[in-house]
Every structure is written in C-alpha cells, then in structure tokens.
Amino acid sequence: MTTTRWVLADQLGEHFHGDAAHIxxxxxxxxxxxxxxHRQKAHLVLSAMRHLAAERAENATYVRADSFAMGLASIAGPLEVVAPQSRSASGVVGHVQQQGRELSVLPARGFITSEAEFQSWVADRGKRRLLLEDWYRTVRVAHGVLIEDGEPAGGRWNFDEENRQPPPRGAATLGLPLPWTPVEDEIDRQVRLDLDAWESEGIEFFGADGPRRFPVTRDEAHAALTDFVEHRLAEFGPFEDALLSEDWLMAHSGLSVPMNLGLIHPREVVQAAEESWINGRAPIASVEGFIRQILGWREYVWHLYWHFGPSYVDRSNALDAHEPLPRWFSEASADEVTAHCLSWALTEVHDKGWTHHIVRLMILGNWALQRGYDPAEMTRWFQRTFVDGYPWVMAANTVGMALFADGGEMSTKPYAAGGSYINKMTNLCAGCRYKPTVRVGAEACPFTAGYWNFLHVNQEKLAGNHRMSMALAGLRKLGDREALIAQEAERGNSAP
Ligand SMILES: Cc1cc2nc3c(=O)[nH]c(=O)nc-3n(C[C@H](O)[C@H](O)[C@H](O)COP(=O)(O)OP(=O)(O)OC[C@H]3O[C@@H](n4cnc5c(N)ncnc54)[C@H](O)[C@@H]3O)c2cc1C
Ligand code: SF4
Incomplete structure (x- = not known):
C-alpha cells in the first residue's frame, strides 16, 4: 500500500510533497x-491549500473536518508527514501517533541550513553570544553564497553605509513599477463565500476582506519573485529602513508570504538574487542586504525558535511589561488614533494583514515597547494578524528584536525610537497634529514622549547595558522630565 503524505498548511510547495504519490x-x-x-490570513491559507488540492487533482484528497483528528479518521492506511514547523503542529502529530495511528515523520525541509549546522555553530561559540552577524558569515562561507575566492563578494560583509538611507525628500513613493499582484479566481470566490458563512455561524475574524495581494500557488510565487528581482531588488538596500505613506511595499519583496506557506524554497530566492548581481542587474549592496535577510535572519530566527525552547515566549518578560493590548490596537482600528504614524500603520494592518519590516519594528513594535504591552500577547497578536505570521518567526522577532523581553538573548539593546527618528525615516510626520521634536504639551509627539518615559521607567533595568549609557545620560539631563513623566502617566494606555 502506498503511503499518503499529510501536507500541512505551511508545506504547500513541491519541495514538501513533489516526491509523494498521494497527498x-x-x-x-x-x-x-x-x-x-485577520480575515485575509484565513483567506490566504484556505486559498493556498485548496489551490494545491486542485493542482494535484486525483493525486490529492482534500478533507474538510472539524478537527485534524476527525479529518485523519477519514483517511485509510499509513501516513507520513514532513516535520512540522511549529510546536503546536508537532504536538498534534505526536498525539496522533500516541493514538496508535501509523504516521512517520520525515526530516524538516523548508530551510537552507540544518539543525545540525546550527548546533555545531552554537557549540563552536562556547560562551560567546549567538550573534546574527557571525551566524550569517558562517552560513555564507559554508554554502558559498556571495563568496569569491573565499572572500565576501564586493570585498565587504556589510554594506550598511550605502544601505539604510532615509526616503527621497518630498516623495510619496519610490517611483518603482507597481508590484505584481494576483488575479483572484473561482477558488478565491468560494473561500470568500465559505468565510462569510463561517462568520454567520459565529466564527470571528477582523480586518478588511481582501483583495488577495500575495501568492497562493508556486506559479504565482515565481511570478512575484521575478517581478521583485526585475523591478525592486536594486533599490532594496538603500531604502530597506525607509517608509513612504503611499508605497506599501517600497523596495521589499513580499516574499515572506509564499516562503512561509512553503510554496517556494528560500534557496530559490537567494539564488535568484545572487544571479541578479552576477549578471550585473543589481548592485552588491542591495543584493547582500537582501540575502542577509534570508540566509541570515530567516534561518537564524528559525533555529532560535527551537533553540530557545518551548517556554521562551511566556517566560521572557525582562522589562516587566504587563499592559494588555487595548482593543483599538489589537483590532487595528485606527479611527481612535490621532498620531499619524500609528494610525497609518494600523490602517495598513487592517486593510492588508501585512506591513513591511520597518513598520513592524519602528512603529508597531516600538509603540508596544514604549507602552509596556505584554510580550506574549504581542507575539500572539502578530501571529494571528499578519498573513506571514507563524510561531517560529514571531517568537524571536517580537520577544527578542522588537520588545527586548528576553533581556538581550537576541538583541544587544532595546529598539526604542523617538519621533525624530521616525521623522527622518518616513514622510508621516508632515501630516501629523503632533511635532516630532516636542515632548511635553499639546503638540508633544507620543513617540518622543514615550521614548523618554520608557527610559525613565526602565532606567534601572537598562543601567548595566553600555549601549544604553548615552541615552540614559540624556534622560538625566532632561529639564522637563517631571512634567513629561506626569503627562505620560496621565496618557496611560489610551490611544494617542
Ligand atoms: C515585530 C516583528 C514581527 C515580525 N513578524 C514576522 C512574521 O510574522 N513573519 C515573517 O516572515 N517575518 C516577520 N518579521 C520579519 C520581517 O519583518 C518580515 O519577514 C518581512 O517584513 C517580510 O516582508 P518581505 O517579504 O517584503 O521582506 P524583505 O524585506 O523583502 O526581506 C526578504 C525576506 O527576508 C526574510 N526576513 C527579513 N527579516 C526577517 C526577520 N527579522 N526574521 C525572519 N525573516 C526575515 C523574510 O523571509 C523576507 O521575506 C517580523 C519582524 C518584526 C520586527
Ligand atoms: S509627530 Fe510623532 S506621532 Fe506624529 S507622525 Fe511623527 S512620530 Fe508619529
């Protein structure tokens, strides 16, 4: 009897099931x-699963059930599954095995580096910190990516000096061609009808319903990759940290969505970017900056998810942040918010279920850090809201990078930024009733006041961190510190 492969919702590409006769x-x-x-997250996942079933036609069985257990009960014979990419899915697989069902687990497939590689790197480091930069260089050498004669291509590992520029002055977009977007089809139409029916039965979603913006098939994923490499990659480096209000994608790729659904292998994306540099179509600074995100960051947070252990999200709260997410934030309803940057970011989340990296870090994460939102709750929020959100990628990014809740296991200092930095890297302050340089009074920018208040509240916890010493020295010199603290205490957890 042939073994049927159970394909999970984040394992939808050929590299997960192309070698299985039946799925x-x-x-x-x-x-x-x-x-x-978020409604668009539900839509995307259902649409992608149903598209795969339609593509594989008679070689696939698509089961709609109340639970995995009920679904599996309707399938006869032995099963196999590629190692799940989250602890919860691993738990389901373990439970099914315990019930006596024949279900074998194949090694993980969706990443470029193996767990053995990561563990060997960890062992080599001894007591040294697990720095992203060192991991990234090790992987570049081991996999021969952007390496020439044993040296980094372009003569340097890092092109930060050329990259990370503010956006062009006076511009509302980068002026790049509009990004690839899919054409919805009959499957999308049926998903929409089904979700409407579920809502009328009482299942709740939030956020706008479509249009679908991201790939749900391998062909669509390749179209999005080609479009990115041709039209945006060359500009990726200079503008990776910038934000313009009329340009939702900037020079980013949007490829986290198909990569995290497992539609396209990250190696394919890295190779396409590297070839673009080899063929002289994109400069090394942009290509290196982009490849660093995947070969470096994506692989790194995947391994950290397993390395930090199951309690990482719930045990990490180094800054004692316990504020519950207010409803206007958790449901991304911007109507109550007057701070332009935050209201703009929440509108993006509401309308698309996605924002690019700098919105997540500099606006949403920075706000949550400053206001002491509970890190575990924030992690779950990102996960259920963002169309590319999965437990393995959320944990280190939210708890470690955005909220410094692990006390520095991942980042060397908190990513706290005031209004002046937001003003430098975006065009949002021009349309705001507040002023980024003002910290007390009616025109006080909530991010600038929030930045100083954050330092005040956490000064003892941050005192031993030498990277925070200049900021804390600045706090000690603030002439209006008392007024600012009183103002922020009064603001509390209300919408800014
Ligand atoms: C608070 C917070 C939450 C995040 N949540 C998610 C999430 O749910 N899912 C997710 O895939 N990424 C997440 N990230 C990382 C990053 O923001 C997204 O991967 C990126 O914005 C996706 O857009 P893109 O595909 O256009 O990325 P690009 O800018 O085009 O980058 C290329 C690829 O690099 C990878 N990448 C870049 N940065 C990271 C990173 N920090 N961690 C892991 N991979 C990275 C992604 O696969 C991305 O597609 C989060 C970051 C922060 C700070
Ligand atoms: S002034 Fe402050 S609140 Fe307004 S957009 Fe700028 S950073 Fe945001």
Whole structure:
C-alpha cells in the first residue's frame, strides 16, 4: 500500500510533497474557532491549500473536518508527514501517533541550513553570544553564497553605509513599477463565500476582506519573485529602513508570504538574487542586504525558535511589561488614533494583514515597547494578524528584536525610537497634529514622549547595558522630565 503524505498548511510547495504519490490536506475548522484571525490570513491559507488540492487533482484528497483528528479518521492506511514547523503542529502529530495511528515523520525541509549546522555553530561559540552577524558569515562561507575566492563578494560583509538611507525628500513613493499582484479566481470566490458563512455561524475574524495581494500557488510565487528581482531588488538596500505613506511595499519583496506557506524554497530566492548581481542587474549592496535577510535572519530566527525552547515566549518578560493590548490596537482600528504614524500603520494592518519590516519594528513594535504591552500577547497578536505570521518567526522577532523581553538573548539593546527618528525615516510626520521634536504639551509627539518615559521607567533595568549609557545620560539631563513623566502617566494606555 502506498503511503499518503499529510501536507500541512505551511508545506504547500513541491519541495514538501513533489516526491509523494498521494497527498492529503486537512482543513480543520476548529482552528478558526479558537483564535480570532485577520480575515485575509484565513483567506490566504484556505486559498493556498485548496489551490494545491486542485493542482494535484486525483493525486490529492482534500478533507474538510472539524478537527485534524476527525479529518485523519477519514483517511485509510499509513501516513507520513514532513516535520512540522511549529510546536503546536508537532504536538498534534505526536498525539496522533500516541493514538496508535501509523504516521512517520520525515526530516524538516523548508530551510537552507540544518539543525545540525546550527548546533555545531552554537557549540563552536562556547560562551560567546549567538550573534546574527557571525551566524550569517558562517552560513555564507559554508554554502558559498556571495563568496569569491573565499572572500565576501564586493570585498565587504556589510554594506550598511550605502544601505539604510532615509526616503527621497518630498516623495510619496519610490517611483518603482507597481508590484505584481494576483488575479483572484473561482477558488478565491468560494473561500470568500465559505468565510462569510463561517462568520454567520459565529466564527470571528477582523480586518478588511481582501483583495488577495500575495501568492497562493508556486506559479504565482515565481511570478512575484521575478517581478521583485526585475523591478525592486536594486533599490532594496538603500531604502530597506525607509517608509513612504503611499508605497506599501517600497523596495521589499513580499516574499515572506509564499516562503512561509512553503510554496517556494528560500534557496530559490537567494539564488535568484545572487544571479541578479552576477549578471550585473543589481548592485552588491542591495543584493547582500537582501540575502542577509534570508540566509541570515530567516534561518537564524528559525533555529532560535527551537533553540530557545518551548517556554521562551511566556517566560521572557525582562522589562516587566504587563499592559494588555487595548482593543483599538489589537483590532487595528485606527479611527481612535490621532498620531499619524500609528494610525497609518494600523490602517495598513487592517486593510492588508501585512506591513513591511520597518513598520513592524519602528512603529508597531516600538509603540508596544514604549507602552509596556505584554510580550506574549504581542507575539500572539502578530501571529494571528499578519498573513506571514507563524510561531517560529514571531517568537524571536517580537520577544527578542522588537520588545527586548528576553533581556538581550537576541538583541544587544532595546529598539526604542523617538519621533525624530521616525521623522527622518518616513514622510508621516508632515501630516501629523503632533511635532516630532516636542515632548511635553499639546503638540508633544507620543513617540518622543514615550521614548523618554520608557527610559525613565526602565532606567534601572537598562543601567548595566553600555549601549544604553548615552541615552540614559540624556534622560538625566532632561529639564522637563517631571512634567513629561506626569503627562505620560496621565496618557496611560489610551490611544494617542
Ligand atoms: C515585530 C516583528 C514581527 C515580525 N513578524 C514576522 C512574521 O510574522 N513573519 C515573517 O516572515 N517575518 C516577520 N518579521 C520579519 C520581517 O519583518 C518580515 O519577514 C518581512 O517584513 C517580510 O516582508 P518581505 O517579504 O517584503 O521582506 P524583505 O524585506 O523583502 O526581506 C526578504 C525576506 O527576508 C526574510 N526576513 C527579513 N527579516 C526577517 C526577520 N527579522 N526574521 C525572519 N525573516 C526575515 C523574510 O523571509 C523576507 O521575506 C517580523 C519582524 C518584526 C520586527
Ligand atoms: S509627530 Fe510623532 S506621532 Fe506624529 S507622525 Fe511623527 S512620530 Fe508619529
């Protein structure tokens, strides 16, 4: 009897199932009952699973069930599954095995580096910190990416000096061609009808319903990759940290979505970017900056998810941040918010279920850090809200990078930024009722006041961090510190 492969919702590309004669995909409705997802996240996942079933036609069985257990019960014979990419899915697989079902687990497939490689790197470091930069260089050499005669291509590992520029002055967009977007089809139409029906049964979603902006098939993923490499990659480096209000994608790729659905292998993306540099179509600074995101960051946070252990998200709260997410934030309803940058970011989240990196870090994460939002709750929020959000990628990014809740296991200092930095890197302050340089009074920028208040509240916890010493010295010199602290205490957890 042939073994059927159970394909999970983040394992939808050929590299996960191309070698399986028959696959089963289970759409388990109870997952949507237990968590309130962004509507576009639910749409994207269902659409992608149903597209795969349609593509594989008679070689696929698509089961709609209340739970995985009920779905599996309808499938006869032995099963196999590629190692799940989250602890919760691993738990489901373990439970099924315990029930006596024949279910074998194949090694993980969706990443460029193996767990053995990461563990060997960790062992070599001894007591030294697990620095991204060192991991990234090790992987570049080991996999021969952007390496010439044993040296980094272009003569340097890092092109930060050329990259990370502010946006062009006076511009509302980068002026690049409009990005690739999919054409919705009959499957999308049916998903929309089904989600409407689920809503009328009482299953709750939030956020705008479509249009779908991201790939759900391998062909669509390749179209998005080609479009990015041709039209945006060359500008990636200079503007990777910039934000313009009329340009939702900037020079980013949007490829986190198809990569995290497992539609396209990260190696394919890295190779396409490297070839673009070899062929002289994109400069080394941009190509290196982009490859660093995937070969460096993406692989790094994947391994950290397993390395930090199951309790990382819930045990990490180094800054004692316990504020619950207010409803206007958690449901991304910008109407109550007057601070232009935050209201703009929440509108993006509401309308698209996605923002580029700097919006997540500099606006949403920075706000949550300053206001002491609970890190575990924030992690779950990102996960159920963002169309590319999965436990393995959220944990280190939210707890470690954005909120410094692990006390420095991942980042060397908190990413706290005031209004002046936001003003430098975006065009948002021009349309705001507040002024980025003002910290007290009616025109006080909530991010600038929030920055100083954050330092005040956490000064003892941050005192031993030498990278914070200049900032804390600045705090001690503030003439209006008392007024600022009183103002921020009064603001509390209300919408700015
Ligand atoms: C608070 C916070 C939450 C985040 N949540 C997610 C998430 O849910 N899912 C997700 O995939 N990424 C997440 N990231 C990382 C990053 O913001 C997104 O991967 C990126 O914005 C996706 O857009 P893009 O595909 O256009 O990326 P690009 O800018 O085009 O970068 C290329 C690729 O690099 C990878 N990458 C870049 N930065 C990171 C990173 N820090 N960690 C892991 N991979 C990275 C992604 O796969 C991305 O597609 C988060 C970052 C922060 C600070
Ligand atoms: S002034 Fe402050 S609140 Fe307004 S957009 Fe700029 S950073 Fe945001």
């Amino acid at each position: 089963v995909i289970i759409e388990a409705k109870d997952l949507f009952r237990s968590t309130k997802y």
